[in-house]
Amino acid sequence: MDNKMNINWYPGHMAKTKRQIIEDLKLIDVVVEILDARIPVSSQNPDVKEYIKNKNKVMVLNKSDLADENETKKWVKYFESKGIPAVITDSSNGKGINDVIKTVENIAKENKEKFAQKGRVGKSIRIMIIGIPNVGKSSFINRITKKNTAQVGNRPGVTRQKQWIRIKDGIELMDTPGVLWPKFESEEVGLNLAFTGTIKDDILEKTEIAFQLIKFLVNNYLKNVVERYKLDEILVNNILNSDEEENDKIMQIIDIIAKKRGAILSGGRLDYEKISIILLDEFRSGKMGRITIEKV
Ligand SMILES: Nc1nc2c(ncn2[C@@H]2O[C@H](COP(=O)(O)OP(=O)(O)O)[C@@H](O)[C@H]2O)c(=O)[nH]1
Ligand SMILES: [Mg+2]
Known part of the structure; x- marks a missing residue:
């Protein structure tokens, strides 16, 4: 670390x-x-x-x-x-x-x-x-x-x-x-470096990095997410097939994971800081499986 x-x-x-x-x-x-x-x-x-x-x-x-x-x-x-x-x-x-x-x-x-x-x-x-x-x-x-x-x-x-x-x-x-220094060329490169933990989490907001990571995973490695967090596949598919905004769909999936992982504040609100740390940590340590962000 x-x-x-x-x-x-x-x-x-x-x-x-x-x-x-x-x-x-x-x-x-x-x-x-x-x-x-x-x-x-x-x-x-x-x-x-x-x-x-x-x-x-x-x-x-x-x-x-x-x-x-x-x-x-x-x-x-x-x-x-x-x-x-x-x-x-x-x-x-x-x-x-x-x-x-x-x-x-x-x-x-x-x-x-x-x-x-x-x-x-x-x-x-x-x-x-x-x-x-x-x-x-x-x-x-x-x-x-x-x-x-x-x-x-x-x-x-x-x-x-x-x-x-x-x-x-x-x-x-x-x-x-x-x-050597990394590329600072685009937001995408910055995010990729943040996903893998190459650049410090405080350069970008942790909750934003985790959100973008889940968005990427849902679009590219949905199976890994479903398996890791034992998500109800029918429920997930219903969310993804609905005609809401993509970002809202991703948020709904994060909410489900947060509840499952007990990332809940006293008073019942979801603890996005906590679930973001969990998600990033589990991705970086390989717990979500073997994942490649950049394909040829
Ligand atoms: N899973 C995995 N972790 C690695 C591998 N190589 C290095 N690490 C870990 O990545 C982190 C950075 O490694 P380090 O050798 O210090 O990188 P450096 O900054 O390029 O010298 C450390 O926590 C290492 O244990 C690898 O092949 N697989
Ligand atoms: Mg070194």
Whole structure:
């Protein structure tokens, strides 16, 4: 919970971060960008392409345990169709970590010539993790480190000392990830980042986030909502088929869930603050099932 974005992305801060990352990238052969598999577009940093230009990149669809499996597979195909290898991981369990290593090894093999031209013959391929806050960069690094312990130590001659972790023979990982800012492009992206807990709940009103989440779920994952809150399907369908405003229908469903969950204030009014916290929490922790917000 304390991992939520607590950095304010002021222009000055962003410029400094950007400069540092561009500096770090000079040492790097392969960039591993970690995404949240539930929101593979909204969890991308808008400027990454510009920084890494023609560097090799691997996309990691992390938190795959929380995302819709079929959708995640489609995302892999999508990235691969753009020439970017993509790997599915669950860093909380270590699933897929080895596939990332294999993918990096393949890139190393394919680019032997290119890397050799840069005078890196016989040297290790160096990789760096980047991503917006909360996508699982630290968890990923912890996983990969535990499996493959061996700190490489400081490199003399590098201005700012970097720790390198030897992943295996020929692959070294920079121990600190590049933390990038998320997109602030649209209300939709903001909501997606709020649903997943990437941006703090106090940036947007909790009750509004929960309302929009339920609206999305009712339209895309109705079965999950019905099952999780043991809703009467006939009643729900009656509400949804009525000719009221969509927002009113969604509110009615939230009311039913609030009553079922005992989110009621003394005096009998519904406690929207409480039910919103419950809904967001249950979505974020996967209790509503595996859900992908952004489809290909
Ligand atoms: N369910 C699930 N949770 C994850 C996964 N990876 C990271 N997390 C959780 O997501 C939160 C943020 O992870 P963290 O590694 O700190 O992200 P960072 O900000 O990118 O370094 C933590 O609560 C992690 O336990 C994953 O693959 N699946
Ligand atoms: Mg971290």
